[in-house]
Amino acid sequence: MGLISEEDRKYLKEEFKNNLKREVKLLYFQQEESASEYSEQTKELLEELASLSNNLSLELESCDNAEKMKSEELTLCPSIKVKSERKGFVNFYGVPAGHEFISLVEAIKDMGSDNLSLPDEVIKDLKEIKERIDIKVFITHGCPYCPGAVRNAHQFSLANEKIKGSMVDANYFGELSMKHRVSSVPHIIINDRNGFMGNLPPSLFLDKVKEALK
Amino acid sequence: MDFSIQKKEKDSGRKHFAAAIIGSGPAGLTAAIYLGRSKVETVVFEKVIPGGYVVNVEKIENYPGFVEGIAGEQLGKLYAKHAEKFGAEIKCEEVTKLELNETPFRILTSLGSYTSDSIILATGTSNRKLGIPGEEEFTHKGISFCATCDAPFFEGENVIVVGAGNSGAQESLYLSRFAKHITIVELLEFPTAEPILIDRLNENERIDLLTSHSVTSFNGDKLLSSVDIKDIKSGEIKNIKVKGAFIYAGEVPNNDLVKDALKLDDKGFIVTDERLRTSIGGVFAAGDVRNTPLRQVATSVGDGAIAGHEAYRFLEERK
Known part of the structure; x- marks a missing residue:
């Protein structure tokens, strides 16, 4: 099997x-x-x-x-x-x-289709972003709150190609997790600098991304 | 490594439903099963993943029929599959606002808006915060509310667990696979967990239980490094070096959507009658979010059955 x-x-x-x-x-x-x-x-x-x-x-x-x-x-x-x-x-x-397997399946389906499951106003805001943004979502396999954050990062990238969305296995990349002081997940790091926590709806997730860029 | 999947039925594209259930824990999904079998067009909204808080529980041992216990994640998947089998549509969208002043009720979510002729609130509870110095500062920087999410970060470290109820005891046992030592701090003179769990705590060499103690502050620089705990009887305050703290000191109802609209008890739980009707006709509450003497999977399932049946009756009487 x-x-x-x-x-x-x-x-x-x-x-x-x-x-x-x-x-x-x-x-x-x-x-x-x-x-x-x-x-x-x-x-x-x-x-x-x-x-x-x-x-x-x-x-x-x-x-x-x-x-x-x-x-x-x-x-x-x-x-x-x-x-x-x-x-x-x-x-x-x-x-x-673990809980992230669904994120991979959704990512495959998204890339194979034109699906974009974001509210219209969020898509509009995302399209206006001119700078490059790297979103890393630190996860653990036992975290049920993490796939939502990973999906936001991936969907944001599909809405605007200037945005990169990555899941990061926090346990496997332990040193990087320590560098960013990750001790709870989902922990989102923007452009390898600032970050925020939690599984948030897309509009709030976008607000936090913008805040982290300041 | 586990690679199993939460299956999802196709989105019908419908924007109006006869019944909308907010929350997909045991209460919400049981209600969905009953409504689905009554041929009621039903939607279930879930902000995390189907199964609700139960998916955080490593093993549930007191739910009848599962003699060896069942993983919460597995039970959540079964509930979702069962509800979908009878036609319920599960949407992973966070409900952000409910408008209950006229029918059909309006439901705004993170992805759109819907209407429904009846609503069942099954939003559950969240862990109560302690409201002490350092708690806000070190939340997610050492303080956690989810052992299954964050336990691996504390491999070989000392941690505390606040609260010796069932959740605190179960999570301590789970954490003991990772942490070097766990101190459970309980305000009362005795732990309130089931005796079978207390036996397991006592047998576990990595776990110490401190009753009649309270945590008075969380300390550290950028990350949590210690906690102050107070002996309630002597008043003595000790400092314990810990890298992690997991808080299971009671629950608060997830009532944000309805706190200004429905009758609540003095702790904020939704008041219902024995038919789980709330103070607004057509709006029902089930499971941990309502005023109930026991919050367990088994009692939530019972609530879900009643709420589903009553919502069906309500819809039939309106015809």
């Missing part, structure tokens, strides 16, 4: 069939030399997901490929970037397991 149960596979197949109107690629940067259970399981998971739709594929890359990492604007490894012709930076640093 794989990492995804037979029942969930069936459900996901249907979801991808109904939602993936274009090709979506999972670009996985993995650490080759330290082939941990963490990175092996992540690879296995992505292979299983990619097998569920003809419109979903997996591309493996090495963390050692600094040039490719740079061209993809990635700063941490391992990383899963969800890509398609749709513009947006939808990314996961570390593995989206």
Whole structure:
């Protein structure tokens, strides 16, 4: 038996069939030399997901490929970037397991469709943003409040390509978590500087992002 | 690592429902099952994930039928699946405002607006804050209200848990897998958790229970580094070095949406009659948010059944 149960596979197949109107690629940067259970399981998971739709594929890359990492604007490894012709930076640093698995599924569906689940006034405000914003959402796999924050970050990126949205596995990237004094999640860090806490509705999340930019 | 998914039915696109349930914990989703079986067009709004607060509970051991206990997350998924099987639509949208002065009632959410002929409030409770120095400053900087979320940050560290009720006891046992030592601080002379949980606390070498003590301040620089605790009997104040504090010192009702509209008791819980009707016709309350003597999954399920049935009766009588 794989990492995804037979029942969930069936459900996901249907979801991808109904939602993936274009090709979506999972670009996985993995650490080759330290082939941990963490990175092996992540690879296995992505292979299983990619097998569920003809419109979903997996591309493996090495963390050692600094040039490719740079061209993809990635700063941490391992990383899963969800890509398609749709513009947006939808990314996961570390593995989206536990409560975060739904974030990966939603990200795939979003990149494969034109879905944008944000209020109109938030979309309007996001489109007016001219500066580049990097949103990192620190999570733990046991946190039920975190997927909402991750989805906000990803959806913001789909609304305005100047915004980058990434999930960060706070336990795996322990040093980075310590640097940003993360001791509770979801903890959101803007442009690697200021941050805020919590799962907030999109309009409040945007207010906090703007506040953190000041 | 777990890779299971909370399945979601398709969005119907409807903006009006016969019944709207705010909150998808055991009470809300049970009400949805009953309404769905009565063929009532029902929507459930949830701001976090289906299952409500129960998904934070590692294992529920006193819910009948699950002899070995069941993970809260798993139970939440089952409730959602069960409600959707009978046609309820679950929307992960936070309700930001309710307009209850005329029917159909108006519901504003983080993503849009809806109307409904009846409403069931099942918004549950939040952990009560202590209101002491340092609490605001160090919340999320060492102080946490969610052990399943934040326990990994305190691997090998000393932490305190405030409150020795069922939540405090259960979360302490969970934290003991990560933390080096846990001090439970309880204001009363005795813990109020179920005796079976108290036995487990006593058997756990990493956990100490301090009764008749209160936390008087949280201290630190940028992160929490210690707490002051007071011996209620002697008045002596001690300083304990801790990196984390988890607060489970009672509950406050999540009544923000209706506190100016509905009759509440002196602690802010929604007042209902035995049919779970509130002070506004067509608005019902179920589960932890109402004035009830016991707040458990089992009692919430019972409330959900009554509220669902009564909302159906209300809708039928209006026809």
